[in-house]
Amino acid sequence: MREPIRKLEEHVEAAVQKPVRLVVAALILRGFAEEGVRGLEVLICQRKPDQPMSLKWEFPGGKIEAGETSEDALARELNEELGITAVIGRRVARVRHKYRNGGSIDLQFFVVREFDGALENRIFNDIRWAPLADLPGYDFLAADLGLIRDLSEGKLL
Numbered sequence: 001m002r003e004p005i006r007k008l009e010e011h012v013e014a015a016v017q018k019p020v021r022l023v024v025a026a027l028i029l030r031g032f033a034e035e036g037v038r039g040l041e042v043l044i045c046q047r048k049p050d051q052p053m054s055l056k057w058e059f060p061g062g063k064i065e066a067g068e069t070s071e072d073a074l075a076r077e078l079n080e081e082l083g084i085t086a087v088i089g090r091r092v093a094r095v096r097h098k099y100r101n102g103g104s105i106d107l108q109f110f111v112v113r114e115f116d117g118a119l120e121n122r123i124f125n126d127i128r129w130a131p132l133a134d135l136p137g138y139d140f141l142a143a144d145l146g147l148i149r150d151l152s153e154g155k156l157l
């Protein structure tokens with residue numbers, strides 16, 4: 001009698017497993033790479049108090065929609081979230097992360113060095129320019145922590 005019950009549980013677990021969300025995010029940079037991690041700043045964004053993972057910091061971006069390339073998706077998100085038209089540069093990192101709620105994300109980070117339009121905070125609690133060296137002092141989403149360490153140590157860029 002026990003065997004069929006275990007099989008049923010396994011089946012239910014597989015059925016409720018959430019699909020991997022494909023997410024793109026931007027490292028919008030200003031300043032001078034030659035001056036190291038104090039001379040280069042990146043735009044960071046804080047999630048709103050009423051969002052999941054509230055008040056955590058992240059990089060602007062979001063989920064890729066059907067039919068979009070990663071670059072298309074990121075350009076669209078930056079326009080929606082910050083009101084800018086960005087030139088999407090090279091991809092510098094890709095990570096897979098499983099959040100405790102069971103959701104997995106596949107997260108790609110692209111450099112943005114050029115954009116048109118004035119930066120406007122349309123959806124975040126706060127946005128700010130942070131020197132790469134200061135990034136570990138912000139409470140970032142868990143999936144970003146490896147990247148935060150690398151950026152603050154002058155790796156990747």
Ligand SMILES: Nc1nc2c([nH]c(=O)n2[C@H]2C[C@H](O)[C@@H](COP(=O)(O)OP(=O)(O)OP(=O)(O)O)O2)c(=O)[nH]1
Pocket residue numbers: 021023024025052057058059060061062063105107141142143144
């Ligand atoms: N934009 C962005 N999202 C990130 C980062 N790190 C990270 O884990 N994420 C996660 C948070 C979200 O679950 C997802 C991005 O989804 P989204 O921007 O379209 O929407 P959302 O926050 O409302 O997320 P969701 O509730 O719909 O899952 O990726 C990051 O640095 N930037």
